Amino acid sequence: MSTEVKSPIPGKIVEILVNVGDQVAEDEEIIVMEAMKMKNPVYSTAAGSVQEIKVKEGEEVNEDQVLVVLG
Amino acid sequence: MEDAIIKGLLGLTVGFQHLLIDWRNVIMILVGGVLIWLGIKKDCEPLLLLPIGFGCILVNIPLSEVMMKDGFIRIIYDAGIDTELFPLLIFIGIGAMTDFGPVLARPSTFLLGAAGQFGIFLTLLLALALGFPKLEAISIGIIGACDGPTAIYVTSKFAPQILGAVSVAAYSYMALVPVIQPPIMKLLTTKKERETIMEYKAKPVSKTTKLLFPLVITVIGGLIAPKGLPLLGTIMLGNFMRESGVVERLTKASENEIANVVTLFLGLCIGCTMVGPAFIKAQTLIILALGFLAICLDTVCGVCFGKIMRVVTGGKINPLIGAAGISAFPMAARVVQKEGLKYNKRNYLLMHAMGANAGGQIGSVIAAAIMLAILAGMGVI
Numbered sequence: 278m279s280t281e282v283k284s285p286i287p288g289k290i291v292e293i294l295v296n297v298g299d300q301v302a303e304d305e306e307i308i309v310m311e312a313m314k315m316k317n318p319v320y321s322t323a324a325g326s327v328q329e330i331k332v333k334e335g336e337e338v339n340e341d342q343v344l345v346v347l348g
Numbered sequence: 349m350e351d352a353i354i355k356g357l358l359g360l361t362v363g364f365q366h367l368l369i370d371w372r373n374v375i376m377i378l379v380g381g382v383l384i385w386l387g388i389k390k391d392c393e394p395l396l397l398l399p400i401g402f403g404c405i406l407v408n409i410p411l412s413e414v415m416m417k418d419g420f421i422r423i424i425y426d427a428g429i430d431t432e433l434f435p436l437l438i439f440i441g442i443g444a445m446t447d448f449g450p451v452l453a454r455p456s457t458f459l460l461g462a463a464g465q466f467g468i469f470l471t472l473l474l475a476l477a478l479g480f481p482k483l484e485a486i487s488i489g490i491i492g493a494c495d496g497p498t499a500i501y502v503t504s505k506f507a508p509q510i511l512g513a514v515s516v517a518a519y520s521y522m523a524l525v526p527v528i529q530p531p532i533m534k535l536l537t538t539k540k541e542r543e544t545i546m547e548y549k550a551k552p553v554s555k556t557t558k559l560l561f562p563l564v565i566t567v568i569g570g571l572i573a574p575k576g577l578p579l580l581g582t583i584m585l586g587n588f589m590r591e592s593g594v595v596e597r598l599t600k601a602s603e604n605e606i607a608n609v610v611t612l613f614l615g616l617c618i619g620c621t622m623v624g625p626a627f628i629k630a631q632t633l634i635i636l637a638l639g640f641l642a643i644c645l646d647t648v649c650g651v652c653f654g655k656i657m658r659v660v661t662g663g664k665i666n667p668l669i670g671a672a673g674i675s676a677f678p679m680a681a682r683v684v685q686k687e688g689l690k691y692n693k694r695n696y697l698l699m700h701a702m703g704a705n706a707g708g709q710i711g712s713v714i715a716a717a718i719m720l721a722i723l724a725g726m727g728v729i
Contacts, residue, residue, distance in 0.1 A: 285696035286548050304693045312698055315682050320693040340548050 280323040282345040283307065284338045289310030293334055299327045308332075308344055323347055366410030370529040372406040372624030379406030380619065383516075392523040396496070400516065403619020416619050419469050425617045429504050429511070434614045435497035436582045441607030442497070442709070443586025444599045446677065448561060450703035451710075453551040456657070457669070457700060461707020464673025465715040467492035467646030471638055478634065482728055483507045486588075486719060488635055491518045493712035494525070494641025496677035500614070501579060502716055508728065512621035513632045517639035523681045525643070530687055533671050541658065544693040555591070560621045564590040569714060576675040576717015577722050578605045583713055646674045650704075671723030673699035675712035 292309040295301055308319040314326045325347040332344050367374060383401030407412050414421040428434040452460050473488030487503035491514055498596035499518040503511045562584035570577040589599045654670025668688050672680040681701035688697035723729045
């Protein structure tokens, strides 16, 4: 079963801390995004391996946009 | 001939001799050094603390004439602080920088911005109880607005003798918001409350609303509190220019060039009000302590109001966002985001906190305006 990690707020992707295939634990910091001139960590919502990264560094995202798919 | 040369050379030591006579100047030169150090090393509001610290050193060098009649800083002071012009010019810039969108999207957060101002009034009462004259008590309370320009505006108008202490308190506490607020936020809330998730759904705000908002606030606010109109009017003028989208050059000038130049002059002048003999007294310490209390009380009121809103909405509001209802923008909102995330890694309070924070920004100006209106009504001013 795959889990989607969605963007909690609108902002810009500053840094992607994982690669496809990486194992991540729940609550691990996987992406750093910037909103309102503040850097915010995005944590993984489940444990699993990274199946797909749907965004690129520097990309502007909206809230609820899927960032990473975990499997 | 030799006599004259020796006398001339002795003239060069007069400053040093004076330094020995009044130790308070020495202390203040050190204080200026500490302010500069805080700005450079600790990155604590350097844009303000650096000129303030330097001004403080300039004015405390014995026989310094910078603040005497026709001294260069006295000229700037009389032109910009005595006339209350500088804080107002800064306000145009603040208005031009602030996006009131998050408040307009969720008008309820505006209430938090109002709740965060209660500290001002509580501190005012306390200062009165401690025996400060009315006008000084008002200026001390206004530190609780956590808003430098508002504090300077009110103080320079009504109690210029304590301007140095009030502005140093206002600006240093603003910088200390990330240290002052979290323990209070934690103390007042339960773990469950802090973990409350607030989802964010962007609500578009129409351009008409954004344009009407500054106009309506100016007119209504002005009618309620004419004495506060310069404060409200300038912040709203800046915001109106921003939202209009047709005067980008003026907006940019207000938020960059004008604000920068004025910040430099403002900082220097405030530093130069910190003259040793007038600054080093128990009263200054009491003002600093009361200012600290004012900001703590703001946080307490904001968070408590957040708790009330949580009950009213059936648990949908995370009371932590109440702490952002002060004017320190955007520091307070960032503190809330950080704290929220600390207790629940799925919780992003930033956008809600920004709403409360922008509300606090107007809230503090409105609170000051209302205070002035009431005092005018009472015949105090």
